[in-house]
Amino acid sequence: MEKLKYKNKIKILSSLENIKSLNKGRIRSLAPKPSKLIPNDGIAGKYLLIIISLMCFTISLLLCAIILINNTISASQISINLLQTFNIISTLIVILISAAICSVIIFATNAALTSNKEVVQVLNLMGASRNFIAYQIQIKFFNLSILGGIIGCFLTLLTVFAINPFYSQLFNMIYNYDTDIIIINFLNFQVYEYLFILIVPLLSGLIGLVSSRIAIINILK
Amino acid sequence: MIELKNVSLRYNLNREILNNVSFAIEPGGFYYITGSSGAGKTSLLKLLFLSLKPSDGKVSVFGHDISKISNYKKQLLRRRIGFVFQDFRLLNHLTTYENIALPLRVRGEDEINYKKDVIELLKWVDLEHCIHSKPEVLSGGEKQRAAIARAVIGSPEIILADEPTGNVDPDIASRILKLFLELNKLGTSIVIATHDTAIIKQIKKPIIELKNGKIKIQK
Numbered sequence: 182m183e184k185l186k187y188k189n190k191i192k193i194l195s196s197l198e199n200i201k202s203l204n205k206g207r208i209r210s211l212a213p214k215p216s217k218l219i220p221n222d223g224i225a226g227k228y229l230l231i232i233i234s235l236m237c238f239t240i241s242l243l244l245c246a247i248i249l250i251n252n253t254i255s256a257s258q259i260s261i262n263l264l265q266t267f268n269i270i271s272t273l274i275v276i277l278i279s280a281a282i283c284s285v286i287i288f289a290t291n292a293a294l295t296s297n298k299e300v301v302q303v304l305n306l307m308g309a310s311r312n313f314i315a316y317q318i319q320i321k322f323f324n325l326s327i328l329g330g331i332i333g334c335f336l337t338l339l340t341v342f343a344i345n346p347f348y349s350q351l352f353n354m355i356y357n358y359d360t361d362i363i364i365i366n367f368l369n370f371q372v373y374e375y376l377f378i379l380i381v382p383l384l385s386g387l388i389g390l391v392s393s394r395i396a397i398i399n400i401l402k
Numbered sequence: 403m404i405e406l407k408n409v410s411l412r413y414n415l416n417r418e419i420l421n422n423v424s425f426a427i428e429p430g431g432f433y434y435i436t437g438s439s440g441a442g443k444t445s446l447l448k449l450l451f452l453s454l455k456p457s458d459g460k461v462s463v464f465g466h467d468i469s470k471i472s473n474y475k476k477q478l479l480r481r482r483i484g485f486v487f488q489d490f491r492l493l494n495h496l497t498t499y500e501n502i503a504l505p506l507r508v509r510g511e512d513e514i515n516y517k518k519d520v521i522e523l524l525k526w527v528d529l530e531h532c533i534h535s536k537p538e539v540l541s542g543g544e545k546q547r548a549a550i551a552r553a554v555i556g557s558p559e560i561i562l563a564d565e566p567t568g569n570v571d572p573d574i575a576s577r578i579l580k581l582f583l584e585l586n587k588l589g590t591s592i593v594i595a596t597h598d599t600a601i602i603k604q605i606k607k608p609i610i611e612l613k614n615g616k617i618k619i620q621k
Contacts, residue, residue: 220495303491308478
């Protein structure tokens with residue numbers, strides 16, 4: 182019995198050695214892998230991702246609400262001024278949040294450039310063009326804002342699906358219409374209406390790209 | 403290659419670093435720039451490296467007046483010059499290999515094209531064992547050699563070195579000087595700013611001496 186245990190131990194150890202040597206070989210074949218020229222900010226990057234995700238979540242939630250309420254009311258053939266007001270206010274909020282994303286990204290870009298001032302200087306002295314330096318930072322914010330948009334959108338879909346069964350009750354409770362309104366719920370959305378919400382990550386990415394570009398070029402000048 | 407005509411440099415109205423200086427650096431030449439601390443050696447190198455503009459006069463680098471060129475053109479000209487900084491200026495988050503390859507990476511070259519050259523250069527400066535090491539674990543001499551390799555990798559026409567032996571012991575200093583001499587023999591012009599008389603005596607070359615904003619050339 183003892184002998185068997187010992188044999189097993191040897192077997193396990195030798196297989197571990199094999200894995201180690203395999204990994205070493207793999208690391209050697211992959212190395213040297215090029216690193217990012219502008220190092221990651223770590224915690225700051227994570228906070229930025231959370232902020233952008235929450236903002237995108239609010240935007241896509243508002244877009245969902247606009248589509249739902251408009252569909253419900255137009256299907257019920259009720260024309261009310263309240264709907265127009267709601268649409269205008271919601272659109273304004275979406276624009277304001279988009280502007281806030283712009284400001285956050287411009288601020289974060291300035292911070293990234295300040296904390297990586299030495300790296301930018303060295304790149305500049307090595308003959309890097311302004312576009313090359315801008316790209317190194319810009320791509321980081323583009324990825325962050327796209328990812329934030331995707332997370333926000335995903336959270337919205339989860340939220341909307343979660344409240345979907347209660348939507349008709351909620352609508353009736355707010356507007357106090359009893360029977361004659363045809364409630365259009367989230368599951369009755371047309372394909373293009375889903376796409377309208379899925380545009381949020383792209384919009385967020387575009388905002389990230391443009392605002393970081395503006396900030397970088399202004400500073401590099 | 404590089405020509406200075408009646409160049410003056412002032413940081414503010416009171417302090418004049420260079421006063422009506424004229425000289426030329428010939429292709430394939432080897433020069434020392436000497437002078438006491440604060441004499442303006444680094445400022446002169448910065449002028450040659452297009453990091454500063456002259457207050458008066460004309461600095462011509464590869465036939466271009468540096469006061470008149472665009473930022474884009476300046477970056478293109480910089481790619482033809484290798485610079486060894488006094489404080490090395492190696493990027494701490496990159497490995498030695500990546501630091502050396504940096505000038506080629508910023509030019510947009512593919513790693514597949516330069517990987518062999520970088521590894522060869524690492525062997526030449528005897529840093530093969532440090533290929534994956536980051537600058538924080540390198541000694542002063544190793545950092546200096548990595549900085550020299552980075553200056554050389556882009557095959558520059560001229561190398562400007564600011565106190566390249568300032569942070570290393572005499573043995574390493576002598577070795578670094580030999581590296582510069584080897585490069586010079588291959589046709590690269592070398593300009594070394596130093597106040598280390600020992601290295602000037604070791605390899606005798608023309609000296610541009612800076613004193614009170616004026617220069618004196620000793621051939």
